[in-house]
Amino acid sequence: MLTGSIRNNAAAQEALYNRFSPRMLGVCYRFAKNREDAEDMLQDGFIKVFTQLHQYRNEGALEGWIRRIIVHTCINILKKNKKFAESVDIIHANSVYVREEMIPSIMQAKQVVECIRTLPLGYRTVLNLYAIEGYSHKEIAEMLDIEESTSRSQYTRAKAMLEEILVRKKIIQKQVKRTTLYGAVSPR
Amino acid sequence: MEQDFYNDDFEQLLKEKSDQFRMYPSKRVWHSIYNNLHPGRRWPSYAMSILLITSLTLIGYLNTSDSTAVNKFTFAAGNQPNGNDKIKSLQSSTGDNKTNYLAEVSYTESSVPDIIVASANSVVQPVNLKAPIVAELNDNRLAQAMDNYIASNQIFADVAAINKNKTVKEPEQRFTEKIQEDNSIEAEAVASKKINSEVTTAYKPAAHATADIIESKEINVSESDIEEPADKSTITTADKNALSQQEKSWIEHYAMYNKPPGNKWKDRVNVAYYVTPAVNYRKLSTNTKGSSTPFANSDINHSISQRPGIGLEAGAGLEYLIAKNLRLKIGTQFNYTNYNINADQTNHPILTTILLTDTYTGFSYPSARSSTISNNYNASAQQPVILRNRTYQVSIPLGFAYRMSGTRNVEWFAGASFQPTYVFGGNAHLLSTDLKNYVKDPSSIRNWNLNLGFETYMNYKLGTYNLQVGPQVRYQVYSTYRKNIALIEKPYAIGFKLGIVKGF
Numbered sequence: 001m002l003t004g005s006i007r008n009n010a011a012a013q014e015a016l017y018n019r020f021s022p023r024m025l026g027v028c029y030r031f032a033k034n035r036e037d038a039e040d041m042l043q044d045g046f047i048k049v050f051t052q053l054h055q056y057r058n059e060g061a062l063e064g065w066i067r068r069i070i071v072h073t074c075i076n077i078l079k080k081n082k083k084f085a086e087s088v089d090i091i092h093a094n095s096v097y098v099r100e101e102m103i104p105s106i107m108q109a110k111q112v113v114e115c116i117r118t119l120p121l122g123y124r125t126v127l128n129l130y131a132i133e134g135y136s137h138k139e140i141a142e143m144l145d146i147e148e149s150t151s152r153s154q155y156t157r158a159k160a161m162l163e164e165i166l167v168r169k170k171i172i173q174k175q176v177k178r179t180t181l182y183g184a185v186s187p188r
Numbered sequence: 189m190e191q192d193f194y195n196d197d198f199e200q201l202l203k204e205k206s207d208q209f210r211m212y213p214s215k216r217v218w219h220s221i222y223n224n225l226h227p228g229r230r231w232p233s234y235a236m237s238i239l240l241i242t243s244l245t246l247i248g249y250l251n252t253s254d255s256t257a258v259n260k261f262t263f264a265a266g267n268q269p270n271g272n273d274k275i276k277s278l279q280s281s282t283g284d285n286k287t288n289y290l291a292e293v294s295y296t297e298s299s300v301p302d303i304i305v306a307s308a309n310s311v312v313q314p315v316n317l318k319a320p321i322v323a324e325l326n327d328n329r330l331a332q333a334m335d336n337y338i339a340s341n342q343i344f345a346d347v348a349a350i351n352k353n354k355t356v357k358e359p360e361q362r363f364t365e366k367i368q369e370d371n372s373i374e375a376e377a378v379a380s381k382k383i384n385s386e387v388t389t390a391y392k393p394a395a396h397a398t399a400d401i402i403e404s405k406e407i408n409v410s411e412s413d414i415e416e417p418a419d420k421s422t423i424t425t426a427d428k429n430a431l432s433q434q435e436k437s438w439i440e441h442y443a444m445y446n447k448p449p450g451n452k453w454k455d456r457v458n459v460a461y462y463v464t465p466a467v468n469y470r471k472l473s474t475n476t477k478g479s480s481t482p483f484a485n486s487d488i489n490h491s492i493s494q495r496p497g498i499g500l501e502a503g504a505g506l507e508y509l510i511a512k513n514l515r516l517k518i519g520t521q522f523n524y525t526n527y528n529i530n531a532d533q534t535n536h537p538i539l540t541t542i543l544l545t546d547t548y549t550g551f552s553y554p555s556a557r558s559s560t561i562s563n564n565y566n567a568s569a570q571q572p573v574i575l576r577n578r579t580y581q582v583s584i585p586l587g588f589a590y591r592m593s594g595t596r597n598v599e600w601f602a603g604a605s606f607q608p609t610y611v612f613g614g615n616a617h618l619l620s621t622d623l624k625n626y627v628k629d630p631s632s633i634r635n636w637n638l639n640l641g642f643e644t645y646m647n648y649k650l651g652t653y654n655l656q657v658g659p660q661v662r663y664q665v666y667s668t669y670r671k672n673i674a675l676i677e678k679p680y681a682i683g684f685k686l687g688i689v690k691g692f
Contacts (some may be wrong), residue, residue: 010226017218018436022210036455037219044596046217047224081651083342112205119362131199132206163198172201 002062006054013050019047024070030116030128031074045073071133075143078125087132115165123158130155196673212436216512223593237590237602244604244640456509458689460519464660466683468499468525470577470668472619472674475545476552485621488675491623493565497526497576499681502664504584507689513591517605523581523639523662525679529617531570531626532562540620542599542627543674552674559625577625577677579614579668583607583639592644599647607639607662616668618675632673638665645685656687 001019004012025042032038049069056065116124125144129135134186137155140149166172195670471487476482485491505519541554561575587605594600614633645658660683668677 008225010222013225014218014222017221021213023207025211025213026206026209029209030206034455035211035275038211039213040596043217043220044212046221050221050225050626109205109208112202113209114480116202127202131202159198162202172198176341 002053002056005050008050017046020066023063024066026113027067027070027133028074030113031071031078031125037077041074041077042070044077044162045070048073067133071129074145075125075129078121079144111169111171112166115162115169115171119158119161120167122154123161126151127156127158127162131159214626217510220512224595227593237592240588240590241604241642242604244606244642249252253562256299267286285296327540335669345406349534411529415659435609453664455691458507458509458654458691460507460517460656460687460689461504461684462656462684462687463502464500464683464685466499466501466660466662466681468497468527468679468681470494470527470677470679473678474543475550475674475676477545477550478542482552483619488619488623492619493530495528495530497528499526499576499683500524501681501683503585507589515591515603517587517589517603518584519585521583521585521607523579523583523609525579525581525614525681527577527679529575529577529626530565530569531575531613533571533573534560534562535571536560538562539623540622540625542618542629543621543673547671555622557620557627557629559620559627561626561628563619563624563626565623575617577614577668579611579633581609581611581637585641587641589643594647597649600644601647601656601658602644605641607641609637609639609664611635618669618673632669634666634668634670639670640665642686644686647689653688654689656685656689658685659683659684 001012001015005016021042024045025038028038028041028045029035032041045066049066052069056062116127119127126140129140129143130137135143137151140146140151143169144151146154156157238440284416355482462615474483474488501521501523503519505521507518508516508518510516537554537558537560540559541556542556545552561573564572585605585607587603589601589603592600592602611633612635613630615630616632618629618632639662641660641662643658643660645656645660648655648657661680662683663680664678667673667675668679669675
């Protein structure tokens with residue numbers, strides 16, 4: 001599949017796409033405004049994946065390599081939006097009011113993702129990159145052209161806001177210090 | 189310490205749940221990727237564009253053809269063809285209105301019309317007519333047989349029989365069956381396991397089976413939960429990568445027929461402003477049927493001194509994104525057309541004639557006029573003057589634009605439009621039959637006309653705005669002059685469009 005894709009074999013490329021696209025679209029969806037934008041990000045990302053696939057050295061998981069390209073594509077697309085830079089630098093937690101109707105009533109993984117997507121664009125992006133994609137604040141600062149301290153403060157505020165949303169949605173309990181799913185067995 | 193522990197736990201939760209989340213992209217994403225990776229295989233896009241443009245051109249041509257051309261395709265109720273049995277149209281027998289054609293059928297002894305294709309506004313589906321009418325083929329009354337067949341309601345019985353034999357299930361029916369099937373599987377799973385957190389991560393369409401658990405935790409399940417095929421991947425964490433081909437195809441199929449609520453119209457509609465400076469050309473011809481005094485030279489275009497003029501069109505409109513690659517357009521447009529004629533001003537009126545056409549008989553006849561302007565072709569002008577044949581028009585372009593290719597920021601479009609036009613002013617100079625004089629007559633300009641527009645342009649995304657630039661051709665279908673003027677002028681304009689498009 002990998003060799004065929006590098007040789008520009010359409011069937012192999014489609015197989016590779018079919019294998020990774022569902023999870024990668026989930027990644028894009030967390031960054032995007034809506035599903036359509038997410039699909040556009042996915043499209044651009046996979047075009048880069050296929051055109052740069054010959055650079056993949058089998059040194060790590062292919063999924064991780066594809067995921068990094070997809071994330072970078074999402075960030076590049078977001079950065080082209082002027083409002084994005086403003087939202088990363090300007091928005092403060094106390095200026096954002098989360099209305100109850102903004103919180104979707106959807107279950108489990110999708111519920112958590114939808115709650116993340118209710119965050120302001122800047123918060124959401126930093127939270128996605130730090131908490132989920134595993135980038136450091138230094139890397140995030142370089143990717144988004146912001147200060148490292150800004151990334152930290154954005155993440156702190158994003159997490160506080162997301163926690164509030166998840167508690168109000170009764171997905172997590174705030175009373176105990178350990179975060180657990182409602183009704184779920186604690187992992188520890 | 190505890191705070192760190194809490195933070196780690198919270199982030200762990202986010203990462204786990206986010207990693208579990210999957211969505212299945214629509215087919216068009218892969219098609220777009222494929223087209224980008226294999227640009228040499230885009231012939232369907234080009235073929236489609238050529239087909240559309242050819243169709244529009246053909247429509248324009250047929251509209252401008254003379255009545256004999258039209259007669260090739262239609263015939264009146266009392267004037268049906270005979271002898272060679274060429275049936276040019278098949279008429280509905282409902283009522284006396286014989287213009288309601290169902291289809292055009294070409295018939296010979298060896299070719300039996302198999303299918304009547306229903307017209308766009310008809311509820312009649314394709315029907316096999318071969319068997320019922322085959323007995324009628326020996327004479328020349330096939331059309332009558334068709335009428336009788338339809339009038340006897342046999343056609344409706346055939347349609348009902350065809351519909352009854354349909355075995356394809358409706359999407360909702362398939363979905364309901366799938367839900368029932370999933371629920372039964374899920375119910376077994378629930379019965380065999382303790383109700384624990386694994387249940388709450390179960391497959392979403394099984395919401396009915398796990399409803400009690402969900403309700404006890406005061407978590408609402410909306411319709412959208414059931415409609416989200418993406419969560420099918422969370423059947424269990426162990427086999428979340430093991431979706432069978434059948435399941436994937438079902439998800440895709442389900443996604444096709446159960447799309448989430450569409451975006452607001454604002455997401456699909458853009459407003460466009462554009463201006464197109466253009467060079468105006470024209471082609472002259474004549475209708476001299478039955479005239480004893482036709483034009484002195486039939487090659488009128490080369491008997492006068494003329495040169496193209498600069499025109500302009502400007503307008504605003506709406507673009508509706510009907511599909512990923514297709515936009516419908518409607519708007520209002522102002523056109524200014526201009527054409528220059530080199531002439532010579534005379535100091536005194538000259539009696540001359542122009543050729544008119546009787547709109548009832550179609551025959552031409554001369555009409556006397558006076559003129560103070562002469563044609564200076566092949567002669568030096570004493571008092572040179574430039575005559576400007578110009579019109580002011582307002583039109584309503586209805587068209588489409590098809591995205592041929594492109595990237596996220598640069599796209600290539602091709603499109604066509606159909607522009608009903610009202611001419612509200614202008615100036616016209618008619619050529620005399622002897623080609624020596626011009627007669628100024630603004631009243632000869634036809635008020636209602638039709639333009640066809642063809643364009644191709646590049647669309648550049650500049651933040652929230654799109655810039656569109658590209659060549660454009662506009663062709664006027666009917667003559668600039670009224671029907672009673674024997675001189676026929678068909679102008680066309682070649683311009684360069686500059687447009688700005690913005691979403692709401």
